[in-house]
Amino acid sequence: MRPHTAYIALGSNLGDRQPSLQRAIRLLSEVPVIGIASDGIASLYETDPVGGDDLPLFLNSVIRVATTLGPADLMAALLEVERLMGRKREGRWGSRLIDLDLLLFGAHVTESPAVTLPHPRMHERRFVLEPLAEIAGEVLHPVLGATIAELNAALGDVSDQRIVRIAGPEWVKKQWIGNSG
Numbered sequence: 001m002r003p004h005t006a007y008i009a010l011g012s013n014l015g016d017r018q019p020s021l022q023r024a025i026r027l028l029s030e031v032p033v034i035g036i037a038s039d040g041i042a043s044l045y046e047t048d049p050v051g052g053d054d055l056p057l058f059l060n061s062v063i064r065v066a067t068t069l070g071p072a073d074l075m076a077a078l079l080e081v082e083r084l085m086g087r088k089r090e091g092r093w094g095s096r097l098i099d100l101d102l103l104l105f106g107a108h109v110t111e112s113p114a115v116t117l118p119h120p121r122m123h124e125r126r127f128v129l130e131p132l133a134e135i136a137g138e139v140l141h142p143v144l145g146a147t148i149a150e151l152n153a154a155l156g157d158v159s160d161q162r163i164v165r166i167a168g169p170e171w172v173k174k175q176w177i178g179n180s181g
Helices: 017-029 071-084 126-136 148-154
Strands: 004-012 034-041 044-047 058-067 099-105 163-167
Touching (some): 017 071, 071 099, 099 126, 126 163
Antiparallel strands (some): 004 099, 034 058, 044 058, 044 163
C-alpha cells in the first residue's frame, strides 16, 4: 500500500514543554507504520494560549508524516500517544501536557466521530499555519482552495495570536526521523 502524507500539529503548555514535544515525536517514530519525514519538521514556536489569557504559554510545531494507516487509525495513534504521556482530556481550552492534532491527510475530506479533516479551525490559527507553512506552504487546503502559505498570509496581523520562533527544525533529534511509513 502506498503511504499517505499527513500533517500533525504538536503543542504543550505544561511542565517541560520542549521535552514533551520531543517525547511525542519519539513515540510516534516508534510506530512502524508512521514515518516522520526528514524534511518535515517545522521550527519551534512559543505562542499565546487560545481561549484563556491566564494559561501558560504554549510551544507549538508541525510535523509531516508518511503512513499506511487510514485517517481514523492515525488519529487513534495520536490519541494513544497523548494517553501514554498522561494527557487527560478535560475541557476544550485548558492547559495541555501534550496536544496532537491531525491537520491534513492528503486531500482527504471527512467528518466523523473519530476525525474531521481537514482540521476545522486550522485556517484561523497562526500557531498552526505558521509552522505548517514552513514545511507545506504549497499544499492546497482541500476545502478552502488556497495554499497554506496563502491562508497564513491572509491572517495578517492578528494581535491576539502572538507567535515567536524560538528554534529551527534542529529541535528534534535526527535519530527519530526518516523512517518509512
